[in-house]
Amino acid sequence: xxxxxxxxxxxxxxxxxxxxxxxxxxxxxxxxxxxxxxxxxxxxxxxxxxxxxxxxxxxxxxxxxxxxxxxxxxxxxxxxxxxxxxxxxxxxxxxxxxxxxxxxxxxxxxxxxx
Amino acid sequence: xxxxxxxxxxxxxxxxxxxxxxxxxxxxxxxxxxxxxxxxxxxxxxxxxxxxxxxxxxxxxxxxxxxxxxxxxxxxxxxxxxxxxxxxxxxxxxxxxxxxxxxxxxxxxxxxxxxxxxxxxxxxxxxxxxxxxxxxxxxxxxx
Numbered sequence: 001x002x003x004x005x006x007x008x009x010x011x012x013x014x015x016x017x018x019x020x021x022x023x024x025x026x027x028x029x030x031x032x033x034x035x036x037x038x039x040x041x042x043x044x045x046x047x048x049x050x051x052x053x054x055x056x057x058x059x060x061x062x063x064x065x066x067x068x069x070x071x072x073x074x075x076x077x078x079x080x081x082x083x084x085x086x087x088x089x090x091x092x093x094x095x096x097x098x099x100x101x102x103x104x105x106x107x108x109x110x111x112x113x114x
Numbered sequence: 115x116x117x118x119x120x121x122x123x124x125x126x127x128x129x130x131x132x133x134x135x136x137x138x139x140x141x142x143x144x145x146x147x148x149x150x151x152x153x154x155x156x157x158x159x160x161x162x163x164x165x166x167x168x169x170x171x172x173x174x175x176x177x178x179x180x181x182x183x184x185x186x187x188x189x190x191x192x193x194x195x196x197x198x199x200x201x202x203x204x205x206x207x208x209x210x211x212x213x214x215x216x217x218x219x220x221x222x223x224x225x226x227x228x229x230x231x232x233x234x235x236x237x238x239x240x241x242x243x244x245x246x247x248x249x250x251x252x253x254x255x256x257x
Contacts (some may be wrong), residue, residue: 102174103178
């Protein structure tokens, strides 16, 4: 991961993911400000719409890739000791993996038996 | 960046490569550091990014809970109505908006738009000031 996400490649990944994230975030912000979900049924029905589900499922790995590149860049500047940096990156990788899988699980389950 | 490159080239030309690898000065008296607007928007881009990273596991947990059933949805709604939840939301909203504006500014600079010093300083001020204003506006819309 770290070798693939370094240098020019990471720079490009950061910019392409940024564009997708910006579009989705602005859409979500406008949606939640104009019509916040009123109850569980409405919220689940909204998430389980095919385009919303797909958009959110794509959002998860794209967000994690963007966060990973940014976090790694910051840690390279502030966590100068190799051991500390590796410990923080490993912890982050597990938290990212767990968060991403948990979010994907929730999005897929919302679409089942809806 | 360009000034840094110029310094780097200067050092190389003078045969002072050693100075680049030597122990660098560290100045961490935060209250004495005066950042230009471009430096401020940049460090806040990092701070907001780190806050957003910290919110990832929380957001995943809340998403799962809100979709787990009517009870979970009610719990998440109650968290967002609590003052602590609201404070967290405001901080998250600022992080998101600042990161978005600073990021868009960054993308424009990447394609060579607004790289003149005066323009870059103005866009830095605009991005830094616009973020809290947009959060206030969103807050007003929700009331």
